[in-house]
Amino acid sequence: MSVKVFVGNLPFSADDQKLKTDFSRFGNVDSARVVTDKHTGRSRGYGFVEFSDQASAEASITGMNGQPMDGRPLTVSLAKSQGAEQR
């Protein structure tokens, strides 16, 4: 199964593809998505990254959490809605 990772403090110039590119260095990214506002269409400044393996997710958290991207420190952590099928 895939593991969801919450990514916050993202630059407004960041997008889902940028997240996937940056997080793909740590493992296989199943899908990366940046939360964009539906009313304004602009990025809210945070997104989610889905890894195909939990080890890759933790590796990305350890490697990207607190690290400045585009000039701003990213907040990477396990997403809340992990479900109960990740084991």
Added chain:
DNA sequence: GTTGAGCGTT
């Protein structure tokens, strides 16, 4: 035309 805590979308 902007901004900055926050856990989306089908």
